[in-house]
Structures are given as C-alpha cells and as structure tokens.
Amino acid sequence: MTLTAASRATLPGRHLWRTPEFTLGVIAVAGFLALAVATGGNLLSAGTLGAFFRFLAVPIVIGLSQMVVLAVGQMNLSVGALTGFCAMASAWLMLEAGLPAPLAVLAALLLGLAVGVGNGALVVLTRINGFIVTLATMTIIQGLRYGVNGPDTYQGYSAGLREFGRASILGLPAVFLVAVAVAVLVALFFGRTVTGRQLLASGGSPFAARLSGISHDRSLIIAHGLSGLLAGVAAVLTVAASGSVNATIGDDLLLPSFAAPIIGGVALAGGMVSVTGTLLAAFLIRLVDVMQAQFGINPRWVDLIIGAVVLGAVLLGTVRAKLQERST
Amino acid sequence: MLTAENLVKTFPGVRALDGASLTLHPGSVHALLGENGAGKSTLVKLLTGVYRPDGGRITQDGQELHFGGPLDAQRAGIGVVHQERNLIPAFTVAENIVLHHLPSRAGWLDRRRMRAEARRCLELLEVELDPDTPVARLSVAQGQLVEIAKALSLDSTVLLLDEPTASLTGDEADRLFTVVRRLRDSGHAVVLVSHKLEEVFAVADTVTVLRDGRSVAEAAPLADFTQGQIVDLMVGRAFASVRLAERTVDEQAPPALQLKDVSTALGHREVSLAVRPGEILGLYGLVGAGRSELAKAVLGLERITGGTVEVHGRPARIRSVGEALHRHRLGYVTEDRKNEGLFLEQPVSRNIAVTVWRRLARAGLVSDRRERDLAETYAQRLGIRIATPRQPAGELSGGNQQKVSLAKWLAAECDILIVDEPTVGIDVRTKAAFHELIAGLAADGLALLLISSDLPETVVLADRIAVMSDLRIVGELDNDHDYQRMSQQIIRLIHAETHVEGGVSAA
Numbered sequence: 001m002t003l004t005a006a007s008r009a010t011l012p013g014r015h016l017w018r019t020p021e022f023t024l025g026v027i028a029v030a031g032f033l034a035l036a037v038a039t040g041g042n043l044l045s046a047g048t049l050g051a052f053f054r055f056l057a058v059p060i061v062i063g064l065s066q067m068v069v070l071a072v073g074q075m076n077l078s079v080g081a082l083t084g085f086c087a088m089a090s091a092w093l094m095l096e097a098g099l100p101a102p103l104a105v106l107a108a109l110l111l112g113l114a115v116g117v118g119n120g121a122l123v124v125l126t127r128i129n130g131f132i133v134t135l136a137t138m139t140i141i142q143g144l145r146y147g148v149n150g151p152d153t154y155q156g157y158s159a160g161l162r163e164f165g166r167a168s169i170l171g172l173p174a175v176f177l178v179a180v181a182v183a184v185l186v187a188l189f190f191g192r193t194v195t196g197r198q199l200l201a202s203g204g205s206p207f208a209a210r211l212s213g214i215s216h217d218r219s220l221i222i223a224h225g226l227s228g229l230l231a232g233v234a235a236v237l238t239v240a241a242s243g244s245v246n247a248t249i250g251d252d253l254l255l256p257s258f259a260a261p262i263i264g265g266v267a268l269a270g271g272m273v274s275v276t277g278t279l280l281a282a283f284l285i286r287l288v289d290v291m292q293a294q295f296g297i298n299p300r301w302v303d304l305i306i307g308a309v310v311l312g313a314v315l316l317g318t319v320r321a322k323l324q325e326r327s328t
Numbered sequence: 329m330l331t332a333e334n335l336v337k338t339f340p341g342v343r344a345l346d347g348a349s350l351t352l353h354p355g356s357v358h359a360l361l362g363e364n365g366a367g368k369s370t371l372v373k374l375l376t377g378v379y380r381p382d383g384g385r386i387t388q389d390g391q392e393l394h395f396g397g398p399l400d401a402q403r404a405g406i407g408v409v410h411q412e413r414n415l416i417p418a419f420t421v422a423e424n425i426v427l428h429h430l431p432s433r434a435g436w437l438d439r440r441r442m443r444a445e446a447r448r449c450l451e452l453l454e455v456e457l458d459p460d461t462p463v464a465r466l467s468v469a470q471g472q473l474v475e476i477a478k479a480l481s482l483d484s485t486v487l488l489l490d491e492p493t494a495s496l497t498g499d500e501a502d503r504l505f506t507v508v509r510r511l512r513d514s515g516h517a518v519v520l521v522s523h524k525l526e527e528v529f530a531v532a533d534t535v536t537v538l539r540d541g542r543s544v545a546e547a548a549p550l551a552d553f554t555q556g557q558i559v560d561l562m563v564g565r566a567f568a569s570v571r572l573a574e575r576t577v578d579e580q581a582p583p584a585l586q587l588k589d590v591s592t593a594l595g596h597r598e599v600s601l602a603v604r605p606g607e608i609l610g611l612y613g614l615v616g617a618g619r620s621e622l623a624k625a626v627l628g629l630e631r632i633t634g635g636t637v638e639v640h641g642r643p644a645r646i647r648s649v650g651e652a653l654h655r656h657r658l659g660y661v662t663e664d665r666k667n668e669g670l671f672l673e674q675p676v677s678r679n680i681a682v683t684v685w686r687r688l689a690r691a692g693l694v695s696d697r698r699e700r701d702l703a704e705t706y707a708q709r710l711g712i713r714i715a716t717p718r719q720p721a722g723e724l725s726g727g728n729q730q731k732v733s734l735a736k737w738l739a740a741e742c743d744i745l746i747v748d749e750p751t752v753g754i755d756v757r758t759k760a761a762f763h764e765l766i767a768g769l770a771a772d773g774l775a776l777l778l779i780s781s782d783l784p785e786t787v788v789l790a791d792r793i794a795v796m797s798d799l800r801i802v803g804e805l806d807n808d809h810d811y812q813r814m815s816q817q818i819i820r821l822i823h824a825e826t827h828v829e830g831g832v833s834a835a
Contacts, residue, residue: 193693194692209671211649212682214682
C-alpha cells in the first residue's frame with residue numbers, strides 16, 4: 001500500500017496552515033485589526049479592550065459546555081437556562097440565605113454538575129434522544145430560574161465577588177483568565193486523560209467503544225455532567241462580571257453555545273473536539289458583537305450573520321468530509 | 329437473454345470480482361452459488377445497477393447495457409430482492425409495491441391506479457394480500473412476497489433473489505418456490521442466490537458457481553452435477569499452500585474458555601463448547617446461525633438465561649466487555665471492523681491503545697508518545713503497514729485494518745480471543761498471511777475461538793470444528809484437514825438440521 005499525498009495531508013501535526021484552527025486564527029487577527037482601524041483605534045483603548053475580553057469569558061465557557069456534549073454526539077439545549085438558574089441560585093444564597101461568597105460559588109458549581117448528571121442519567125435511563133431530554137429540562141429549569149426571585153433583580157451581593165469581576169491581571173480581566181484556564185483544563189482532559197479519551201472514543205463510534213470495554217452510558221453521564229459543571233462556571237463568571245442578575249440571564253446563550261464549537265470545527269456527530277477552535281470562534285462572535293455596538297447595527301442582523309456562519313461552518317465540514325472520503 | 333461477460337470489480341484492497349460471467353435464459357431458474365466472499369453479492373449488485381463494473385460487459389439480447397443506478401436496471405427489466413429488507417413498514421402493501429413510480433394525476437397521488445397496479449403484480453404471483461394492509465402487519469414471508477411484487481412492478485423479465493429463504497421456515501420456503509416456479513413458467517428468468525444446496529437442487533435448472541470472484545462453472549445444467557461435485561467446485565483445492573505454525577495442544581490443561589449448556593435471551597439452546605490454551609476451535613455456520621450473537625452473550629452484551637461460562641476452570645459471570653477484558657483477559661475481534669472494531673477517524677495509535685489507556689497512564693495522564701510507541705511495537709509484530717502511527721485507521725487497507733482491530737486485544741495481553749470472521753472482505757493473498765498470523769497466536773499459547781462461515785478457512789485453521797445451525801450446536805468434528813471429507817461432513821450436518829426442522833422438501 002502506498003501512502004498518497006492526500007492522506008498524508010490529513011495527518012495531525014503537519015501542515016499547520018491547513019488546519020481549520022489556523023484559518024480561524026488568521027480571520028480572528030485580521031478581523032480584530034480591521035475593527036481597530038475602523039474604530040479609529042478606539043478598540044485598543046484600555047477600557048474598551050477590557051470590556052471586550054471581560055464579556056468574552058462567558059461565551060468561551062458556554063461554548064465549551066456545549067462542546068463536551070457534542071464530543072459524545074449529544075446536544076445540551078439546557079446550557080443557557082442552567083447558567084441563569086445557577087446564577088440566580090448563587091445570588092439567592094448570598095443575599096437571602098446569607099452564605100459567604102466562596103460557598104455560594106461552590107454551590108453554583110455543584111448545582112450545575114448535579115443538573116448535568118441528571119440530564120445524562122435521564123438520557124441513559126429513558127433512552128430518549130438527548131436533544132429531547134434537554135429540551136424538556138431546559139423548560140423546567142427556565143421555570144425554576146424564574147421561581148427563585150420572580151422577575152426581580154438581585155444586586156448588591158458580595159463586594160469581593162464583584163471586585164473580582166472587575167479586576168484585571170496584567171491588563172487582562174480576571175474572568176477572562178479564568179475562562180482561558182478552564183479551556184486549558186478541558187483541552188488537557190480530552191487530550192491526555194483516560195476518561196477524556198474514552199469520551200471521544202464513545203462519540204467517534206459507540207459500537208467500537210462498547211466492544212473495546214468502554215461504557216457508552218458512563219461516557220454520556222460524564223459528558224452531560226461536565227457540561228452542567230461548565231454551565232455552573234459560566235454562571236459564576238456572569239454573577240461576578242455583571243454585578244446584578246435576574247431571571248432573563250442565559251436566555252441569549254443557546255445560539256452562541258452552539259456557534260462557538262461548530263464554527264470552531266467540532267464535529268456534530270461526535271468523536272472530535274477543538275478547544276482552540278471553540279476559543280477562536282467565540283472571539284470572532286464577540287468581534288461581531290462589538291462591531292454591532294460600535295456602528296449601531298440592528299442586533300437582529302448580528303443573529304442573522306451568526307446563524308449564517310454556523311450553517312456555513314456545518315456545510316464546510318460536510319464538504320471536507322466528502323473530499324477526504326474521495327481522496328482515500 | 330441477459331448475459332454478463334468477464335465482469336471485474338475492485339474495492340480498495342480487494343478484487344471482489346475477477347472475471348465473472350453469467351448467462352440467463354427466459355423461462356428458467358438459475359442458481360448462483362459460491363462460498364462467502366466468492367463475489368455473489370457483488371455480481372448481483374453489478375447486475376442491478378448498485379455498482380458499476382470496472383471491466384467486462386452486461387448485454388441484453390445482444391445490446392450492451394450501462395446502468396447509472398438501480399432504477400436504470402429496473403427499467404431494463406431487471407428486478408431484485410436483496411437479502412436485507414427494503415420495505416417501509418408504515419406504508420401499505422400497495423404503496424410499497426409502486427414506491428418507485430407512484431402514479432399521479434395533476435401532482436396528486438392516484439390511489440386507485442396505485443391499488444390496481446399493486447393488485448396486478450400480486451396476481452402475477454397468485455398471492456392474496458390486501459393492498460391496503462400496512463407492511464408492518466405482515467409476516468416475514470409475506471413481506472418477501474411484497475418485495476418480489478415490487479421487483480416485478482416495472483414489468484421485469486429478470487428477477488434476482490439474494491438468499492430469499494434465509495429467514496423463512498421450511499413451509500414458507502416451499503410456498504416461495506411455488507411462486508418462483510410460476511414465474512419461470514410465465515417466461516421470467518429467475519436467479520436464485522443461496523447457501524442451501526438442497527433447495528437449489530429442488531428448484532433450479534442451471535447453475536453458475538463463483539470462486540474467488542471467477543466463474544468456475546457457467547450456466548451449466550444442474551442435472552449434470554451431484555451436490556458433492558458442486559461443493560468441490562465451490563471450495564476448490566488450492567488451499568494447501570499455506571504454511572502454518574506447528575502447535576501442540578495440552579489435552580490435560582483445563583479449557584481456557586468453556587460454555588456449559590448456555591442458553592441466551594436470543595434463543596440459543598444449551599450450547600456447550602470448550603477451547604484449551606494453544607487450541608483453535610472453529611465455530612462454523614451459515615450467516616444467521618447465531619455465532620456472533622453467542623460471542624456477544626459471552627461478553628455480557630446479550631443476556632445469558634441458563635448454563636455457565638467458565639474461564640480457566642472458574643465460573644465467570646461477565647457483564648461487560650470491560651470485565652471480560654480486565655478480569656478475564658478475554659477479547660473479541662469483531663466481524664464488523666468498520667462499525668464495531670475501529671475508530672476510523674482516529675489515529676492507528678489510539679485504536680490500538682484504547683484497551684490499555686489505564687496501564688499507559690502516568691498520574692492519570694496518557695501521552696501520545698507512549699501510545700505511538702505501543703502502536704509501533706504491534707505494527708512491527710503483526711506486520712501492519714502504516715506510514716506513521718498518527719495515520720487515521722480509516723485510511724488503511726482492509727487487511728491492515730483487521731490487524732489493528734486484532735492488535736488492541738494483544739496489547740491488552742488477552743489469552744483468550746474470539747475471532748469473528750477474521751478475513752471477511754480481505755483478498756486471497758492477505759487472507760493466507762492472516763491465517764499464518766492466527767495459527768501463530770495459537771502456537772504462542774492463546775486459546776482461540778474462530779467464528780467463520782468460510783469453509784476452507786475453518787478447515788485450514790481449526791483443530792476441532794463445532795457446527796452451529798439455528799442457534800444450536802448440531803455437531804462437533806475433529807478436523808483432519810482433509811477438505812473434501814470435512815466440507816462434506818459439515819455441509820451434511822447443516823442440511824440434516826434443516827431437514828429435521830421441517831426444512832426443504834425436494835421436488
């Protein structure tokens with residue numbers, strides 16, 4: 001058997017410039033520079049730049065939250081609602097139950113984890129498609145989220161937490177650095193740990209995984225649990241960065257949660273993740289957001305653009321798979 | 329008259345057909361015979377436009393035919409009933425029959441014409457079925473008749489039946505053959521692809537035998553042959569050339585894997601088997617006999633309802649592949665390597681390391697490097713041809729993929745291996761190399777259960793051969809590696825079984 005040039009090109013680690021991540025990186029840098037020029041350098045001022053990265057934190061984490069379930073070929077429609085619910089719950093714990101901030105943060109994370117594991121267990125026990133299960137739990141969680149404090153807003157909770165939300169380290173917002181650290185951990189999880197690899201194996205081929213001694217059910221529960229935990233992280237970052245929370249938190253997170261991994265090159269069918277791609281895609285979406293704010297574009301157009309890009313990214317993935325098939 | 333001349337069809341790594349010819353006359357039943365992997369299904373798919381030939385030609389009454397797709401073949405009057413079911417359960421009998429050419433008026437479905445057309449096709453078969461019954465309510469045999477009606481709905485003059493009786497009872501098969509004879513008498517050419525020689529001799533007039541993708545008998549009158557002669561043609565005699573490792577089985581050692589009167593939720597009844605270290609036990613049977621399912625029951629993937637499984641003399645209750653692997657060092661090389669054996673998009677290194685990640689991990693972390701080292705070790709040991717361990721498994725040839733699928737169990741240091749159809753879809757030369765490899769593993773002391781429906785392979789490799797038919801072991805033979813005798817005995821065992829079960833009655 002001879003190895004063709006086409007097959008060699010698909011080997012990871014070679015031809016960096018042909019990876020989707022490289023393309024995304026180039027677009028991100030070009031887009032950022034273009035926007036900096038278009039705003040007459042305004043984007044590069046300390047205040048604007050800080051805000052840019054501060055509000056990039058949640059989209060990154062929420063994108064990763066969706067990515068971990070995509071890895072096993074599942075979807076989690078409840079990520080946005082869950083983020084809002086965890087945010088409301090932690091605010092309630094601090095303001096009404098008088099819990100200190102660190103414990104409230106921990107509680108938010110555990111709540112996210114628990115709901116995620118619940119999602120996974122439901123998928124495994126009922127054998128109902130994860131899309132349907134999380135559609136149902138999303139609706140339930142939306143109700144719970146509203147139940148915490150009705151339509152009212154929580155504010156004036158832990159000064160320390162809000163301080164952390166505004167803090168910068170080496171010129172970068174602390175919440176953004178937390179998001180990047182979480183991304184590194186997720187990358188390490190999938191790249192190097194046994195469990196992470198088992199998740200990817202399950203997602204890539206459930207049958208082959210099962211026949212290699214990997215429990216598919218276990219993979220599903222872990223992925224959903226991790227997704228919930230990451231939604232909890234997003235909730236904590238929201239509470240810290242925004243200074244006030246109400247029952248609408250998370251409503252606008254569902255599309256971005258899919259947009260980041262899908263534009264980032266993650267396969268919808270499972271078995272493959274890209275943390276770098278998800279990060280860069282979240283960055284790009286944030287650029288579009290800033291552009292909208294800077295030029296006073298109707299926000300509906302932004303949704304339209306992001307929707308179109310997601311569709312394009314999926315289409316591109318399909319075309320790429322077809323081309324690869326043909327070349328082997 | 330439909331003829332195929334010297335058809336050639338190559339798939340990546342395999343030459344499935346290498347000069348297959350066939351001639352069909354109207355008003356006759358033609359049997360297409362051959363071992364598994366001889367190319368029967370490929371030939372059927374070329375004749376019905378599913379694949380396009382790489383060489384040779386198909387002609388009808390002297391005119392060459394080129395099919396762009398299955399519909400072209402149907403339009404040329406060639407209908408087919410594939411082995412797997414192709415009906416839509418929620419649709420009615422009539423809707424299924426005329427599915428490919430639904431009659432319409434101004435864009436609306438013309439239900440009256442649809443029913444009339446369906447009734448016409450069913451009458452051709454002299455079958456009484458209500459065209460408005462949903463297919464989901466029909467029996468398997470009735471569904472098959474609907475498929476035949478569907479195949480005839482475009483005025484087909486040629487009808488191909490691929491293993492039509494595989495899931496029918498004896499009575500149902502008899503009724504099917506009544507229909508086949510009726511079609512023959514009305515001038516159709518019927519091609520019958522079958523494993524069951526008894527039924528072939530009962531209904532067919534002429535025969536084509538395929539071996540290794542070539543026609544070794546073409547359009548010969550069946551009356552000129554005995555069943556034994558047909559078997560000889562199918563298996564050939566050119567297999568003795570393989571050099572296999574010498575091995576000795578310790579008759580005193582307790583069996584590495586033993587099944588005692590095992591029954592399963594799938595219907596296996598009191599299956600008993602034993603494999604000793606260093607031994608290869610062949611488990612032969614036709615497709616659908618329940619061999620892979622038995623293996624999966626042993627691995628805990630299907631429920632065992634009775635009897636015991638023992639590993640090295642101790643009762644083992646295995647609930648998952650993980651337990652089989654980590655507690656009993658029992659591995660299973662699947663027959664379906666693309667879906668069940670490999671992660672096609674993932675590197676070869678991960679495909680091999682998947683069973684041993686825990687062992688490779690340091691402080692919970694696995695390094696790609698250690699995976700690659702492991703892969704390189706096994707690539708060398710098994711002769712897997714890879715450019716780099718990073719290469720996705722899907723890019724390898726069939727034989728190399730199969731070696732990767734095997735390597736993960738060796739990496740996990742399994743000493744009992746269930747090997748399911750190890751050479752399916754692999755060309756003849758690679759096959760021989762694979763046989764040497766398997767014999768070598770037994771010589772190293774592994775206990776192997778070889779599931780195969782490839783008769784020559786079973787006779788070449790196995791020390792003993794257990795024959796399974798219809799979810800039961802119908803006999804066990806000591807293998808003296810004499811082809812003629814072994815194959816005759818085995819085929820007789822299977823046929824005795826179909827007979828007892830109320831099988832085919834000779835006409």
